[in-house]
Amino acid sequence: MISKIKFCGIRTVREARNAEKLSVDAIGLVRTILSARYITRSRAMKICRNVPMLMKVGVFVNDTLSFVCDTIKCARINLLQFCGRESTKFCDSISYRFNIPYIRVIHIRELSHNIINRINRMEGKYIFLDSLSGYGGNGMTFDWNRMDMLDNKYIIVGGGLSYKNVGALIRNYKPHYVDVSSGIEEGKRKSFALMKKFVKAVRR
Template sequence: MTFSVSGSSKIKICGIMDDATLQGMSGLPVEYIGFMFAKSRRQLTPERAAELLAVVKQIPMASGNPPLAVGIFVNPTLEQLAETLSVVSLDVVQLHGDETPEFCRQVGERFKVDVWRALPILEDTANQPDRGTQRLDAYKGAVSTILLDTAGGGTGKTFRWDVIPSYQEAAIRNGLELFIAGGLNPGNVNELITTYHPVGVDISSGVETDGVKDSHKITAFVERVKYS
């Protein structure tokens, strides 16, 4: 199978936990994989993440390069990040808690990693998109990427996609890339891609069967994104 990836949205498969999932991604145009370090049923130790990262570097991918490694954290301290990064070489630190722009800036400067900030789409900001998009202004220069997610995270539910254009405008204004997460799956991602053309998409539970990553669903998801 070959993919035409020029101009396509980037893909991040989050919550990687085992070698089999990585082996099943062989040949797919997946740009990022995510390791969960926050409390979750998918939580990994830094040591286990390092083992998986060694595996993925041996797997042939569509681009010829292994996907970049993203570590997901919720309200970590700089010391906790230092300890994790001393064990596993992450390309991206993704922050999902109450981290301030200044903390995000410190992370990037201290550890020389790309920093992403996840922001939930709350109901009140969904009804007032201008109010919601103002949050992006504060992160200009502090992070490279904003990831919009359904409030609560890991709910398997989408947020109101009609707010995306307002956030896209704010992201462009602030020099940020915008990824979309929250309730995505092989059945609905084509609509998202063809309607809003996001820079990237992030998925975890939407490519699982009974709580385990499903290689067939991952392949189907990638096809929907890259062929849209």
């Protein structure tokens, strides 16, 4: 199985179109103001209009119900990603209302047995394993050991990925998705050259 690719923190139409050129599977649009990669409502709409066939993931951190719903309506989001302390009830209610699945982010330093058991009980859910520091895009990895103990078939791995290490992750653990943000950036902007290197490393 070839892992799917999500480019997160897309901020411009050009970056989105470059992702589309490389046939990545999804892009992440960060709507939480807590992130340096935050984009406005109008920017999200513009990006989505220009890549209608590409899967768009709305990324949120402890945002209000009305804010999330407005983003879904205006930007035609295909998938939701909740990175904060949102309750399962909150996530499920939005998912049910708009018939859109969601990703639940778990910030970890290492995969303890308690975390493994928790994830294995979450059948049929997209689980995003990210490093403990901040809310993504920090370039830090977590300890991948024991990932082979996970039964969930919808594991997404992010945190510190780049073209230099993503191949080893895929060979050893075969996650459903790999997520990259800072690993394809130069000067805090997405680099098409690094995008290409990352895609090549995943699909070789």
